[in-house]
Amino acid sequence: MLTAAGAAILLLLLLGLCGPLHGRLPGSAARTDRIAYGGGMAGCFVLMSVGLAALSGAVEDDALSAALPIGLPWLGAHFRLDPLSAFFMVVVDLGGLIACIYGLGYGTHEREPGRVLGFFTPYLAGLNLVLLADDAFSFLLCWEFMSLSSWLLVLVSHRDPENRHAAYVYIVMASIGTFCLLLAFGLMAGPGGGYGFAAMRASALDPGLETVVLLLAIAGAGSKAGLVPLHAWLPLAHPAAPSHVSALMSGVMTKVAIYGFVRIVLDLLGTPAWWWGLVVLLLGGLTAAMGVLYALMQQDLKRLLAYSTVENVGLVFVGLGLALAFQAQGMVVPAALALSAGLLHVLNHSLFKSLLFFGAGAVLVATGERQLDRLGGLIHRMPRTAILFLVGCAAISALPPLNGFVSEWLIFQAILLSPQLPDWALRFVVPAVGAVLALSAALVATTFVKAYGIAFLGRPRSREAEAAHEVDRWQGAAMTGLAALCLAVGVLPALFLDLLAPVTQALTGASLDRQSGLPWLTLIPIAEARSSYNGLLLLLFIAFSTVVPALVIHRFATRATRRGAIWDCGFPQTDPATQYTSGSFAQPLRRVFGTLIFHARERVDMPLPGEVRAARFSVELRDLAWDVFYAPVARAVEFAAGRLNHLQFLTVRRYLSLVFGALVLLLLVLAIWQ
Amino acid sequence: MARGLAFDISHLLAGGMVLLSFALLYQDRMFSLLRIYALHALVLSLSVAWQAWVQGAPHLYVTATIALAFKAIVIPVALHRIVVRLGIHRTIETVVGVGPTILFGLGLVGLSVAVILPVTAESDALAREDLAFALSVVLLGLLMMITRRNAVSQIVGFMSLENGLVLAATGAKGMPLVVEISVAFSILIAFIVIGIVLFRIRERFDTVDIHALDSFRGERR
Amino acid sequence: MIELTPLDILGEAIVVTILVVPAFFAGLLALLPGYRLTARLNVAAAFVNFAMAMLLFVARPTPGLYLLVDDLNVSFIVLTTFVAFTTSAFSASYIAHELEIGRLTPTYLRFYHAMYQVLMFAMNLALVANNIGLMWVAIELATLTTVLMVGIYRTHEALEAAWKYFILGSVGIALALFGTILVYLAARPIIGQGLDAMAWDRMLRAAHGFDPVLLNLAFVFLLLGYGTKVGLAPLHAWLPDAHAEGPTPISAVLSGLLLNVALYAVLRFKMLLAANVDALAPGPLMVAMGLVSTVFAAFMLYRRRDIKRMFAYSSIEHMGIITFAFGMGGALANFAGLLHMTMHSLTKSAIFFAVGHISQVKGTQKIADIRGLTESHPVLGWGLVLGVVAIAGMPPLGIFMSEFLIVSSTFARAPGLALLLVAGLVIGFGALLLRLQGVAFGPPAGGRAPVEASYVPMFAHLALVAMAGIYLPEPLVRWFQNVAALLGG
Amino acid sequence: MAVIFDLVVQGAQMALVLVLAPLLTGIVRLVKARLMGRRGPSPIQPYRDLMRLLRKEAVLAENASWLFRVTPYVVFASIWVAASLVPTFATGLIFSWSADLIAIVALLGSARFFLALAGMDVGTSFGGIGSSREMMIASLAEPAMLMIVFAVALLAGSTQLSTVAAVLQQPEVGLRVTLALALVAMVIVAIAENARIPVDNPATHLELTMVHEAMVLEYSGRHLAMIEAGAFLKLLLYVSLIACVFLPFGLAPSGAGPAAYALALLVYLAKLLGGGVLLALFETSIAKMRVFRVPEYLGVALMLGLLGVMLLFVSRSL
Known part of the structure; x- marks a missing residue:
């Protein structure tokens, strides 16, 4: 089984060679495109099947691990496919597969396709390898390889200075994160160098050290996943890459980061302390709230989506935090519920975030614009994209019967189990986090009403938007597939939740009851009297109540329709500029949260009576994390570099003084030491 | 010859070198500096010759000869001519005052002494005392290099440092390759002197001439 | 007298060859005119050297009074001769261009080739010397040679760099000599006077009886003396300028080899101290200097405007890391140190090859004037990206493995030190990537002339580095482990 | 057989809410008019309005998209489904397990989502203002609502409305501080969600402070009828919800006989009437507030809900 996975990964790595060959092979450049993406599809498909097979328990256990004589010499590279990695592998390769389909169409619009092709498939391979790695060295090697390849993908449009800046911030943050994980693994491995995961699982750490490992894991994996306040790189880097890569970065790579966190904290570290859950919950809640508030304020479609990723990561971490809190008390069934909720949201987010990024990519291809305020009316020119994007928006806004609602519902159910927790702090924090989640859920809906309403509805705000055209069939197919999956998970959540049973069984020692056997495929996580949900029935209900009245009205009342001028209360404004913009849409909520969270400054430049110039209004928003965490560090490094730089310009005599000083110092040390 | 006398004489010579090193530190006139340096080298050559005799190591006479001919005569003369030819100022600008420098030198x-003292006495006392003096000479030479702004006096500092090394090497009984090392060092010094003449080194090595400015190069600020 | 086997004799012959060949070619190349022939002879001599060094795996001489080949230095010898060989190949095409644009005259070319071989000779001698005095002489010779090479362009800047190098180097040499004398003084009462008391193998066996005070004092002088050559802060000042102003092949050799040779000397003395229980542990000193160098160089990387000078600072950083690793000691850290040293040599020389090409096609070494290299010169640009990514410690390249081992093994033992090291690494990483992005990406600027020199040496190095990051051959590992055990705590 | 009966009861529930919704609004309007000293329209006026609108030709703006035309039906359907999932006169309906209280809140959210989109479809400034404000109000009202849901669910140990009603019918539940807080919060949310004074004025047009009406300004004919019907249903839903959770007496349990159902129906009608009168009283006694005061007003609801939940968490341990 693992050999199939290995072969698929190798294929993916080799396909990276298509990059340099682009345009040099006989035949057209499009052919290399097709080879690379087609191969990518094949590889992802094999890997996804492997993951599914492993998850369904169809494979012998010993077929699921391998040790290769590479990597650390005396240890070798260990790979293993356990339920956790299998689940994430399904998520990753489903995303990868569809991204490859999308890439077939989207890739033809690249200015320098070689820069994408060369790293896209290795990136996919890297994502998978992280999941398979079973020792610290292989894990970090693949982890950093993943960062490296995605960094180069962010640099595809390298002529834009903003992208270069984004890529730079990204790679530095990625490297810091890797070092955090490296230190965590160093602690877990101990001075003897037990780098294998099996050895780490077996050895027990001092509680103090466990705490350090937890914090390092939060910093390392959390920064990659986009936990506030380490998130500031994410909204820069994710949008800068080509859209199918953005989809992978936001939809998939953040999931691999979550995998890293789960692997270290829930698997390798052993029994959690009660307050671990508290820390993770608080961070998750903070991330969810901040992420969505920033998302709401964005005017750049892709950046908005990236911030929304931050929000969703927060949601997943809330699930994980609850799981940790329950696990610490030995409440395994609630822990399994919380973990399932978090992991299901992992799958869901990968689906709808990819869909949304693909939609944004389609808009970008069609109009060349990412700024919401230069779009509008695309629903008429890109009907298919519009409807698929709408599905994505509805799914991410947790509207039933789509998939986003299911995972959010499950998380709420887990929160409702929390009064059973004995710790006071948790009793206060959990409901507060619940309130924050509720708030952010509502704000997500607002955010995506804004995104969809400004980009696709209304009248075109620019010539580019007016001249937009529908995208090609590959892109359409990819988006259709994702939309269908969003609906499928929403309507038949039981089937997907059952996939998670082996994962929770392995990590928490319990799993939810088998869901797919219940009548009508209803979801009953704990007990029927407690809570249940049936997406299928709800879908049928809504369909029934939509179609029947419509038919009745059309049959018995009237179906006459007339097109007329815009009414607008009798004073129609013909200029599209009079429409609401993204900034004005968000203004009421900016007033509510703005000064506190964004340091929002609104400046109005109102001409005096008699002046003929136009009035101007500008808003300045800042990402707090950037100001508080990133900028001071950058300034400190800059300052130290500036100070130390004087040492480059000394005279030889002064350099000699340094040598002399070192000598005298060491001799003094020696004299005193003796 | 009594062992005591041999010890006293070599002690005297080594101590003389330390004293002359202080004189170098103290001196602020160019030509006097060169003369004191010549004396420094002369004492070194005496000391080496004395060691050659005491240890019965004839090859050390070569070293002594080199010290005498090259360091006590050729180099000072050459430097003297350079100073005259290049029109270098005859007074030496120090970075810190002479007083503090001397105090620091005493330190x-x-x-x-403090670092050498704990050396077990089984390695013979001669070597031990010599070593303390040699180390002092080396450190004083370095101190001189960094407290003078003028290239010539810095070279003098380096050469006195090197004299300390030769003193240490000859004090180490039976050490092979001493001659080779002293030759190698002489070549090094010759290079430095030639370097001064050829390149009229200025900028980074402070100045030959105190009026020349530091012109930072390569990577300008 | 021990019976000599044929293998011993072969070993003897090999060692003599790797000394005689460069010495002979140095003389020959000083006399021969013409560019093509001499460049080829230079490559040929370097190749013979490398081939001979490889044979040392098969046969080694019995340690004599002057020469010694053991597990420790054989790795250095092979690495040195290999990089010297590839660099000579790079230099052959590089120098042709320098002649064309008139930066070098034929006379200086002759001098350059002769000096190249003298340098090879000196480095080989320093490595195989069994005598601390001989090693000192060899390192001094290597220093003098490189001083001359650094100044070979005879520009104002080059001369000044050479002068700075010369003065600081001379002081370093003096300090190292003092340390050498002290070691002899410590050894003499135990071993007896004469050459024996300066021979590595004999000293190591008897080191437990040496006077610890003298050894400590000696180590301070040796660490500072040879540390100057290694380029440890605050003794580093000569290094950036010498790298920046000399011909690029020399920068590659300096960074890739000469620093290692000096470090080799420090390691040898460290082993002596480690063998003496009463002497101070050399580890903390090396750790401290290593850390200072790493962090300092990391900060210095930010304000660099000259691309070669920047990579010179990166060399300081990496020598700091290596010194740190050896200072930490222990099987893992020593292994990592050796690996890091090897990888750094290969990578850094590859980077200098790339930089050489770049400065030739762009006609400048100013970072600000070089942009968009991956677009204007894709092969060169991506080669540079690969090299810098490797030196920055990203996988799947070799330095990642050594940094992984150093950091993870240190953190369990001394968390504070590991954090400082990581801080240095991250800061350096940030600077390198910042400059790399500026140089390799963005709209292209500067010349667009095609590269005429050969890419083979550069990519050969990078391929080795890439391979080592994923797979280290078993014999190499075992042998590194042996050496790591030799180096001790 | 029982299944068929259950299905009939479920169908009756769906029909019932549909039939009663306009009447409730009519009563509220009538009572309000009487309180203001006007005669007011007949309580069945909303039915007449709906019939009139349904018969009329629909006028669409030139650039209205399919979304604009579909939205009224979707909005109507979502609210209708939600309303029919709330136990009105009987608990334990056959499909009640398909969605719980959280899902009902989410269904209302869906309706609002689409309505807000439709408001932006034609691209007028009025539509934008309406959508923007509606979403702002919802962003604050929905978490408050969820907090109320939490409070109730924690008290009852379930998010199923049937179970909740059944549990709260038990005498041992008694009077709880949490319930009182939740009730106040629920009323506040209900007022905001139904666009009533003081948050919004359902009777206004051509006023810059309008919210809901600005959003649906472009609608006419049958589309407007569906939206109006949706609004009526929503009001009914909230009144039923409050009745079901806070005044659960008189609900017929699952599988009760027709007589019990008839009695329960009468009780339900009485509750609706009471709710309508109270709402009218409240609305006539208060002035509309400025839009930017609304967040503070809703913040109170959120705080009350959270406080209720916290109290529960704390009291559970005592």
Whole structure:
């Protein structure tokens, strides 16, 4: 089984060679495109099947691990496919597969396709390898390889200075994160160098050290996943890459980061302390709230989506935090519920975030614009994209019967189990986090009403938007597939939740009851009297109540329709500029949260009576994390570099003084030491 | 010859070198500096010759000869001519005052004694005392290099440092390759002197001439 | 007298060859005119050297009074001769261009080739010397040679760099000599006077009886003396300028080899101290200097405007890391140190090859004037990206493995030190990537002339580095482990 | 057989809410008019309005998209489904397990989502203002609502409305501080969600402070009828919800006989009437507030809900 996975990964790595060959092979450049993406599809498909097979328990256990004589010499590279990695592998390769389909169409619009092709498939391979790695060295090697390849993908449009800046911030943050994980693994491995995961699982750490490992894991994996306040790189880097890569970065790579966190904290570290859950919950809640508030304020479609990723990561971490809190008390069934909720949201987010990024990519291809305020009316020119994007928006806004609602519902159910927790702090924090989640859920809906309403509805705000055209069939197919999956998970959540049973069984020692056997495929996580949900029935209900009245009205009342001028209360404004913009849409909520969270400054430049110039209004928003965490560090490094730089310009005599000083110092040390 | 006398004489010579090193530190006139340096080299050559005799190591006479001919005569003369030809100022600009420098130098001597003192006495006392003096000479030479702004006096500092090394090497009984090392060092010094003449080194090595400015190069600020 | 086997004799012959060949070619190349022939002879001599060094795996001489080949230095010898060989190949095409644009005259070319061989000779001698005095002489010779090479362009800047190098180097040499004398003084009462008391193998066996005070004092001087050559802060000042102003092949050799040779000397003395229980542990000193160098160089990387000078600072950083690793000691850290040293040599020389090409096609070494290299010169640009990514410690390249081992093994033992090291690494990483992005990406600027020199040496190095990051051959590992055990705590 | 009966009861529930919704609004309007000293329209006026609108030709703006035309039906359907999932006169309906209280809140959210989109479809400034404000109000009202849901669910140990009603019918539940807080919060949310004074004025047009009406300004004919019907249903839903959770007496349990159902129906009608009168009283006694005061007003609801939940968490341990 693992050999199939290995072969698929190798294929993916080799396909990276298509990059340099682009345009040099006989035949057209499009052919290399097709080879690379087609191969990518094949590889992802094999890997996804492997993951599914492993998850369904169809494979012998010993077929699921391998040790290769590479990597650390005396240890070798260990790979293993356990339920956790299998689940994430399904998520990753489903995303990868569809991204490859999308890439077939989207890739033809690249200015320098070689820069994408060369790293896209290795990136996919890297994502998978992280999941398979079973020792610290292989894990970090693949982890950093993943960062490296995605960094180069962010640099595809390298002529834009903003992208270069984004890529730079990204790679530095990625490297810091890797070092955090490296230190965590160093602690877990101990001075003897037990780098294998099996050895780490077996050895027990001092509680103090466990705490350090937890914090390092939060910093390392959390920064990659986009936990506030380490998130500031994410909204820069994710949008800068080509859209199918953005989809992978936001939809998939953040999931691999979550995998890293789960692997270290829930698997390798052993029994959690009660307050671990508290820390993770608080961070998750903070991330969810901040992420969505920033998302709401964005005017750049892709950046908005990236911030929304931050929000969703927060949601997943809330699930994980609850799981940790329950696990610490030995409440395994609630822990399994919380973990399932978090992991299901992992799958869901990968689906709808990819869909949304693909939609944004389609808009970008069609109009060349990412700024919401230069779009509008695309629903008429890109009907298919519009409807698929709408599905994505509805799914991410947790509207039933789509998939986003299911995972959010499950998380709420887990929160409702929390009064059973004995710790006071948790009793206060959990409901507060619940309130924050509720708030952010509502704000997500607002955010995506804004995104969809400004980009696709209304009248075109620019010539580019007016001249937009529908995208090609590959892109359409990819988006259709994702939309269908969003609906499928929403309507038949039981089937997907059952996939998670082996994962929770392995990590928490319990799993939810088998869901797919219940009548009508209803979801009953704990007990029927407690809570249940049936997406299928709800879908049928809504369909029934939509179609029947419509038919009745059309049959018995009237179906006459007339097109007329815009009414607008009798004073129609013909200029599209009079429409609401993204900034004005968000203004009421900016007033509510703005000064506190964004340091929002609104400046109005109102001409005096008699002046003929136009009035101007500008808003300045800042990402707090950037100001508080990133900028001071950058300034400190800059300052130290500036100070130390004087040492480059000394005279030889002064350099000699340094040598002399070192000598005298060491001799003094020696004299005193003796 | 009594063992005591041999010890006293070599002690005297080595101590003389430390004293002359202080004189170098103290001196602020160019030509006097060169003369004191010549004396420094002369004492070194005497000391080496004395060691050759005491240890019965004839090859050390070569070293002594080199010290005498090259360091005590050729180099000072050459430097003298350079100073005259290049029109270098005859007074030496120091970075810190002479007083503090001397005090600091005394501290250095104390330091060298302090670090050498714990050496077990089984390695013979001659070597041990010599070593403390040699270390002092080395440190004083370095101190001189960093407290003078003028290239010529810095070279003098380096050469006195090197004299300390030769003193240490000859004090180490039976050490092979001493001659080779002293030759190698002489070549090094010759290079430095030639370097001064050829390149009229200025900028980074402070100045040959105190009026020349530091012109930072390569990577300008 | 021990019976000599044929293998011993072969070993003897090999060692003599790797000394005689460069010495002979140095003389020959000083006399021969013409560019093509001499460049080829230079490559040929370097190749013979490398081939001979490889044979040392098969046969080694019995340690004599002057020469010694053991597990420790054989790795250095092979690495040195290999990089010297590839660099000579790079230099052959590089120098042709320098002649064309008139930066070098034929006379200086002759001098350059002769000096190249003298340098090879000196480095080989320093490595195989069994005598601390001989090693000192060899390192001094290597220093003098490189001083001359650094100044070979005879520009104002080059001369000044050479002068700075010369003065600081001379002081370093003096300090190292003092340390050498002290070691002899410590050894003499135990071993007896004469050459024996300066021979590595004999000293190591008897080191437990040496006077610890003298050894400590000696180590301070040796660490500072040879540390100057290694380029440890605050003794580093000569290094950036010498790298920046000399011909690029020399920068590659300096960074890739000469620093290692000096470090080799420090390691040898460290082993002596480690063998003496009463002497101070050399580890903390090396750790401290290593850390200072790493962090300092990391900060210095930010304000660099000259691309070669920047990579010179990166060399300081990496020598700091290596010194740190050896200072930490222990099987893992020593292994990592050796690996890091090897990888750094290969990578850094590859980077200098790339930089050489870049400065030739762009006609400048100013970072600000070089942009968009991956677009204007894709092969060169991506080669540079690969090299810098490797030196920055990203996988799947070799330095990642050594940094992984150093950091993870240190953190369990001394968390504070590991954090400082990581801080240095991250800061350096940030600077390198910042400059790399500026140089390799963005709209292209500067010349667009095609590269005429050969890419083979550069990519050969990078391929080795890439391979080592994923797979280290078993014999190499075992042998590194042996050496790591030799180096001790 | 029982299944068929259950299905009939479920169908009756769906029909019932549909039939009663306009009447409730009519009563509220009538009572309000009487309180203001006007005669007011007949309580069945909303039915007449709906019939009139349904018969009329629909006028669409030139650039209205399919979304604009579909939205009224979707909005109507979502609210209708939600309303029919709330136990009105009987608990334990056959499909009640398909969605719980959280899902009902989410269904209302869906309706609002689409309505807000439709408001932006034609691209007028009025539509934008309406959508923007509606979403702002919802962003604050929905978490408050969820907090109320939490409070109730924690008290009852379930998010199923049937179970909740059944549990709260038990005498041992008694009077709880949490319930009182939740009730106040629920009323506040209900007022905001139904666009009533003081948050919004359902009777206004051509006023810059309008919210809901600005959003649906472009609608006419049958589309407007569906939206109006949706609004009526929503009001009914909230009144039923409050009745079901806070005044659960008189609900017929699952599988009760027709007589019990008839009695329960009468009780339900009485509750609706009471709710309508109270709402009218409240609305006539208060002035509309400025839009930017609304967040503070809703913040109170959120705080009350959270406080209720916290109290529960704390009291559970005592």
